[in-house]
Amino acid sequence: MKGGGGYFYEWRMKQLSLLFFFVVSTTFVVWSWGKNPLFNTIFPSHGQVLQLFPGGEVKVKEVAQSKDDLREAQRFVNVSPPEISINTPSLNTQEDEGAVNLASPLVSINTPSLKTRGDEEVVNIASPLNSITAPSLDIQGDNKDSSTAREKHHGNTTEVVEKSVSSEGSETYIDSKPPKQQLVEPTSPKKQDSDVEEKACNFGKGKWVRDADRPLYSGFGCKQWLSPMWACRLTQRTDFAYEKLRWQPKECQMDNFSGPEFLKRMQDKTLALIGDSLGRQQFQSLMCMITGGEDRQDVEDVGREYGLVKARGSVRPDGWAYRFPITNTTILYYWSASLCKLEPIDPGNKTTYFAMHLDRPPAFLQRFISRFDVVVLNTGHHWNRGKLNANRWIMYVGGKPNTDRKIADIANAKNLTIHSIVKWLSDEIPKYPGLKGFYRSISPRHFFNGDWNSGGTCDSTTPGALEVFKNESSDSMASGAVKGTNVKLLDITALSEVREEGHISRYSIRGTPGMQDCLHWCLPGIPDTWNELLFAQI
Numbered sequence: 001m002k003g004g005g006g007y008f009y010e011w012r013m014k015q016l017s018l019l020f021f022f023v024v025s026t027t028f029v030v031w032s033w034g035k036n037p038l039f040n041t042i043f044p045s046h047g048q049v050l051q052l053f054p055g056g057e058v059k060v061k062e063v064a065q066s067k068d069d070l071r072e073a074q075r076f077v078n079v080s081p082p083e084i085s086i087n088t089p090s091l092n093t094q095e096d097e098g099a100v101n102l103a104s105p106l107v108s109i110n111t112p113s114l115k116t117r118g119d120e121e122v123v124n125i126a127s128p129l130n131s132i133t134a135p136s137l138d139i140q141g142d143n144k145d146s147s148t149a150r151e152k153h154h155g156n157t158t159e160v161v162e163k164s165v166s167s168e169g170s171e172t173y174i175d176s177k178p179p180k181q182q183l184v185e186p187t188s189p190k191k192q193d194s195d196v197e198e199k200a201c202n203f204g205k206g207k208w209v210r211d212a213d214r215p216l217y218s219g220f221g222c223k224q225w226l227s228p229m230w231a232c233r234l235t236q237r238t239d240f241a242y243e244k245l246r247w248q249p250k251e252c253q254m255d256n257f258s259g260p261e262f263l264k265r266m267q268d269k270t271l272a273l274i275g276d277s278l279g280r281q282q283f284q285s286l287m288c289m290i291t292g293g294e295d296r297q298d299v300e301d302v303g304r305e306y307g308l309v310k311a312r313g314s315v316r317p318d319g320w321a322y323r324f325p326i327t328n329t330t331i332l333y334y335w336s337a338s339l340c341k342l343e344p345i346d347p348g349n350k351t352t353y354f355a356m357h358l359d360r361p362p363a364f365l366q367r368f369i370s371r372f373d374v375v376v377l378n379t380g381h382h383w384n385r386g387k388l389n390a391n392r393w394i395m396y397v398g399g400k401p402n403t404d405r406k407i408a409d410i411a412n413a414k415n416l417t418i419h420s421i422v423k424w425l426s427d428e429i430p431k432y433p434g435l436k437g438f439y440r441s442i443s444p445r446h447f448f449n450g451d452w453n454s455g456g457t458c459d460s461t462t463p464g465a466l467e468v469f470k471n472e473s474s475d476s477m478a479s480g481a482v483k484g485t486n487v488k489l490l491d492i493t494a495l496s497e498v499r500e501e502g503h504i505s506r507y508s509i510r511g512t513p514g515m516q517d518c519l520h521w522c523l524p525g526i527p528d529t530w531n532e533l534l535f536a537q538i
């Protein structure tokens, strides 16, 4: 996309793609009108929002937001591992991860009071039922539905577009004819080249190359957003070759990431990352990449606008939102490990079970989708029996407790959720022209010779390989879900899979002997590349 054309050319491109997106969306709306009444009954309109309870508090709770968190917290206090089963799934998402550790009984967390440091406050995990209450929602004033802001993009032109489905299942729409080109100046041959390039481009295939200009920010810096627990430069680690590799797609030119350029593309826009702790890593990485790791006093914390405030007694808010006033760009992360709607079955009961609506979007996403311009979703590492039990999540389908034995299988439940959320997002996209939706494929874990709690390690200081040859995604569940939808696959699995040396490993500010983190990544590091791929596609 980059090239000789310069700024004017880019501007034209932007205009073209906007027009183009508009046409595609309109076509989709017209086409889908009335086709999916059934889906509408399953998913109420997005105006219908979070289940509010007296006092405006959302009573969605999770027992210890994640095992990762427990593990993170643990690292600081050096206590014996909580007996929670963290069978984070293996790379092969088809497998029933639940089977791995089904033996482990209901979780009992006998972690004493934990004192964490850095950005986390004092955690008090006194009992297994310790729950973290979602923050109170501030739903007045500027939190009103801003869909009107988007209405201006609405239109009803229809033009013939042609769909082409790539081998990965992500879909691109290409004009069969260039009618729009009559509206703008004649395009250069370069423009056509990049069109073709975009169509054929598979960002997931390519190789890692050494680049003296990496990393994009210093692991000693970015204190404003980077959690110390993920900043491997602050640990005992001495090998940092992993910071120096840049991903080079084979079939496509990928723009060099540039913070100012990112902000320019996201002028007056909001990017939302929603998912588990790996999504949070991607969020922190993105903040550091945009700022180059430098302190930015101008950036505003706008969490309140989205109800992202720390509730009393909770470890942290359910997410963060920051705005760059210079371009009016908002970057947001929301914690949703299951990526589906959680609802207390008995709201008045402190120890209530939760309906885990496999086929419904997280309430937060449903509420705020009209305010987002780019949405990046992920889930994966929380789909195991121990986690569901610990959180008191009961699978619901169609608003009722699940009775289908096939769906009761964790892998199938996860598959259903991923398909449902992608379908839901795909159906939202035509309603908000300009909205782009991504599903990020699973981030691979690399526990060798054991699992996270049985001495599994990832000690390598060199990548397993530097090149990815295959055309298909390594995450077939994700690629299957996006196939034929408006949602694009942010396919990072295979390229991350060869980077086993990039995890936190045994390095941590205060390590727990015998336990390694082969799930999360050092930052700067591999998640930076996920954001480069994202940057190339927005």
Ligand SMILES: *[C@@H]1O[C@H](CO)[C@@H](O)[C@H](O)[C@H]1NC(C)=O
Binding pocket: 155, 156, 157
């Ligand atoms: C677009 O829709 C509006 C009302 O829905 C109608 O008045 C107008 O004629 C339509 N324009 C085109 C080009 O179809």
Ligand SMILES: *[C@@H]1O[C@H](CO)[C@@H](O)[C@H](O)[C@H]1NC(C)=O
Binding pocket: 002, 211, 213, 254, 255, 256
């Ligand atoms: C990206 O940056 C590298 C230096 O890191 C430079 O060699 C290359 O030409 C740049 N690519 C583009 C497309 O600007």
Ligand SMILES: *[C@@H]1O[C@H](CO)[C@@H](O)[C@H](O)[C@H]1NC(C)=O
Binding pocket: 149, 268, 269, 270, 328
């Ligand atoms: C910032 O962008 C939002 C849309 O995302 C818009 O509604 C708002 O008016 C913009 N604010 C300013 C100060 O331009």
Ligand SMILES: *[C@@H]1O[C@H](CO)[C@@H](O)[C@H](O)[C@H]1NC(C)=O
Binding pocket: 346, 349, 350, 351, 352, 353
């Ligand atoms: C609250 O829910 C638990 C199950 O989660 C149940 O055992 C208990 O009896 C309930 N308490 C009340 C007061 O309903």
Ligand SMILES: *[C@@H]1O[C@H](CO)[C@@H](O)[C@H](O)[C@H]1NC(C)=O
Binding pocket: 094, 411, 412, 415, 416, 419, 477, 480
């Ligand atoms: C996931 O669900 C989809 C749609 O229900 C189905 O077509 C697909 O075969 C399932 N995949 C797996 C791995 O179960």
Ligand SMILES: *[C@@H]1O[C@H](CO)[C@@H](O)[C@H](O)[C@H]1NC(C)=O
Binding pocket: 469, 470, 471
């Ligand atoms: C990948 O696809 C290309 C065509 O796009 C084909 O030439 C190549 O053989 C395929 N590679 C593999 C490993 O399947």
